[in-house]
Amino acid sequence: xxxxxRVLPLDRDDSRRYLPWIVAVMVxxxxxxxxxxxxxxxxxxxWQTGLTGALTVQLQPAAETQANDGRMEAVxxxxxxxxxxxxxxxxxxxKMLGFIQPWLGRDGLTLDLPxxxxxxxxxxxxxxxxxxxxxxxxxxxxxxxxxxxHARWLTGILKLARVIRFIAFGTVALxxxxxxxxxxxxxxxxxxxxxxxIALLHIMxxxxxxxxxxxxxxxxxxxxxxxxxxxxxxxxxxxxxxxAGLNTDIGILPQVTLTTxxxxxxxALPPAAGAVxxxxxxxxxxxxxxxxx
Amino acid sequence: xxxxxxxxxxxxxxxxVLRDLTFELESGAFHFLVGPSGAGKSSLLQxxxxxxxxxxxxxxxxxxxxLKVPRRELPxxxxxxxxxxxxxxxxxxxxxxxxxxxPLRLKGAKETEIRKHVSELLTWVELxxxxxxxxxxxxxxxxxxxxxxxxxxxxxxxxxxxxxxxNVDDRIxxxxxxxxxxxxxxxxTVVIATHNLELVSRFRYPELRLENGEIKQVRxxxxxxxxxxxxxxxxxx
Numbered sequence: 001x002x003x004x005x006r007v008l009p010l011d012r013d014d015s016r017r018y019l020p021w022i023v024a025v026m027v028x029x030x031x032x033x034x035x036x037x038x039x040x041x042x043x044x045x046x047w048q049t050g051l052t053g054a055l056t057v058q059l060q061p062a063a064e065t066q067a068n069d070g071r072m073e074a075v076x077x078x079x080x081x082x083x084x085x086x087x088x089x090x091x092x093x094x095k096m097l098g099f100i101q102p103w104l105g106r107d108g109l110t111l112d113l114p115x116x117x118x119x120x121x122x123x124x125x126x127x128x129x130x131x132x133x134x135x136x137x138x139x140x141x142x143x144x145x146x147x148x149x150h151a152r153w154l155t156g157i158l159k160l161a162r163v164i165r166f167i168a169f170g171t172v173a174l175x176x177x178x179x180x181x182x183x184x185x186x187x188x189x190x191x192x193x194x195x196x197x198i199a200l201l202h203i204m205x206x207x208x209x210x211x212x213x214x215x216x217x218x219x220x221x222x223x224x225x226x227x228x229x230x231x232x233x234x235x236x237x238x239x240x241x242x243x244a245g246l247n248t249d250i251g252i253l254p255q256v257t258l259t260t261x262x263x264x265x266x267x268a269l270p271p272a273a274g275a276v277x278x279x280x281x282x283x284x285x286x287x288x289x290x291x292x293x
Numbered sequence: 294x295x296x297x298x299x300x301x302x303x304x305x306x307x308x309x310v311l312r313d314l315t316f317e318l319e320s321g322a323f324h325f326l327v328g329p330s331g332a333g334k335s336s337l338l339q340x341x342x343x344x345x346x347x348x349x350x351x352x353x354x355x356x357x358x359x360l361k362v363p364r365r366e367l368p369x370x371x372x373x374x375x376x377x378x379x380x381x382x383x384x385x386x387x388x389x390x391x392x393x394x395x396p397l398r399l400k401g402a403k404e405t406e407i408r409k410h411v412s413e414l415l416t417w418v419e420l421x422x423x424x425x426x427x428x429x430x431x432x433x434x435x436x437x438x439x440x441x442x443x444x445x446x447x448x449x450x451x452x453x454x455x456x457x458x459x460n461v462d463d464r465i466x467x468x469x470x471x472x473x474x475x476x477x478x479x480x481x482t483v484v485i486a487t488h489n490l491e492l493v494s495r496f497r498y499p500e501l502r503l504e505n506g507e508i509k510q511v512r513x514x515x516x517x518x519x520x521x522x523x524x525x526x527x528x529x530x
Contacts, residue, residue, distance in 0.1 A: 007395065009386045200382050203344055205372030206399050 023226025031234035037168030044161035223277025227270030300350030375449030
């Protein structure tokens with residue numbers, strides 16, 4: 001007999017019985033969208049970190065292998081003599097084959113394919129290089145050489161990541177708006193179902209906030225329960241996606257990896273769903289009751 | 294305590310169900326509200342427990358003009374009124390205990406006080422062994438006793454009862470009416486709407502007689518022919 005007494009049997013309403021499942025679907029969609037956006041952001045960040053302060057020098061394949069080797073020595077010599085360069089290492093052939101293997105396969109064909117030679121160049125921290133000047137010097141010493149600082153590619157990737165993040169937040173906002181709309185209608189339906197009980201409570205001297213508390217306690221429990229179901233389902237999906245990504249060797253799809261903070265963002269979804277449900281129910285009930293005589 | 298001045302009530306565009314009601318109930322009064330079915334007894338009670346507003350006239354309750362009371366102050370006013378409904382209006386999913394405890398919880402009473410008073414009162418109305426029973430498992434008479442206990446538990450200043458003894462036998466009816474009498478002696482103003490003229494005649498309290506939506510007669514049973522022995526019988530009940 002002690003403890004909180006639920007005066008209105010809101011959990012038994014048909015209008016609210018399916019609410020946790022609707023919230024679960026919403027939270028699932030929100031979790032997947034956020035996870036996708038955060039994984040993309042992490043990936044872009046990793047690319048940015050990995051490629052900032054790095055250059056790639058490419059030597060076009062020459063007619064004869066011997067000539068190739070001579071040009072490589074000249075290129076390495078110029079690069080290593082530059083004060084801004086921390087290291088300049090040629091990318092070995094096995095690694096090169098690894099890069100193209102996902103597209104061309106590992107068969108005899110690639111052995112006959114004329115491949116460019118690459119040099120991975122790392123610059124000192126905060127060092128800058130005059131790319132035009134460096135490219136000219138390298139071209140003079142080894143014709144068929146080009147220098148790439150990845151800026152163009154990286155700018156495109158970062159722009160794409162920003163767009164994806166913007167779309168994801170917009171999608172989550174739409175999902176939240178849809179969830180709030182459903183909650184408002186469910187609360188209004190429950191108010192109609194329990195109008196006799198509410199009228200009785202009013203006659204007995206219940207304040208609107210007492211009645212609103214009935215609804216918000218039920219909404220908090222249902223929202224949190226639905227959010228938990230949605231999050232657990234999303235986590236299962238993410239784990240399955242991670243497993244699928246690990247099992248494939250095509251190397252095109254980025255691996256879904258999230259930071260601790262990003263996992264915490266996902267973990268906050270059920271409480272957030274509960275809080276949104278609580279606030280929506282409270283405001284809806286108070287708004288409807290305020291219009292009553 | 295209660296004053297009606299030229300009060301009228303109509304539902305929608307229909308005819309007036311109550312017309313030109315003018316009367317006053319003093320603090321601590323006890324009245325029977327009598328009249329045939331459809332006379333407007335329930336409508337008058339609804340005006341008294343602030344479930345409806347009159348379409349005309351002035352109602353003063355606890356020295357305040359009802360129409361001028363701000364909405365936020367209505368709950369406090371309503372908490373001073375206890376109501377027993379003809380159809381009980383219990384919450385079916387709440388136990389007898391929790392139904393009776395509700396007015397105290399609305400007032401913010403402590404749980405220890407609630408437990409003590411509710412148990413005592415339910416025991417008094419012979420439901421001490423039904424504290425945890427849900428209303429659907431109770432008989433009509435038991436439900437009525439729960440409804441009455443709920444109406445009186447918070448010691449209201451005004452107690453309104455609509456046919457409070459309609460579903461109980463004579464012995465329980467007298468016992469319940471004596472509960473109302475005890476509350477009346479403690480200063481509660483009581484209005485009991487009833488068809489049961491036999492019951493009315495056993496108590497020497499004034500009547501408000503409603504016929505066709507109008508107050509026809511207000512008189513005290515003391516003014517009627519004395520019926521020796523009836524009051525004594527009531528006193529034994």
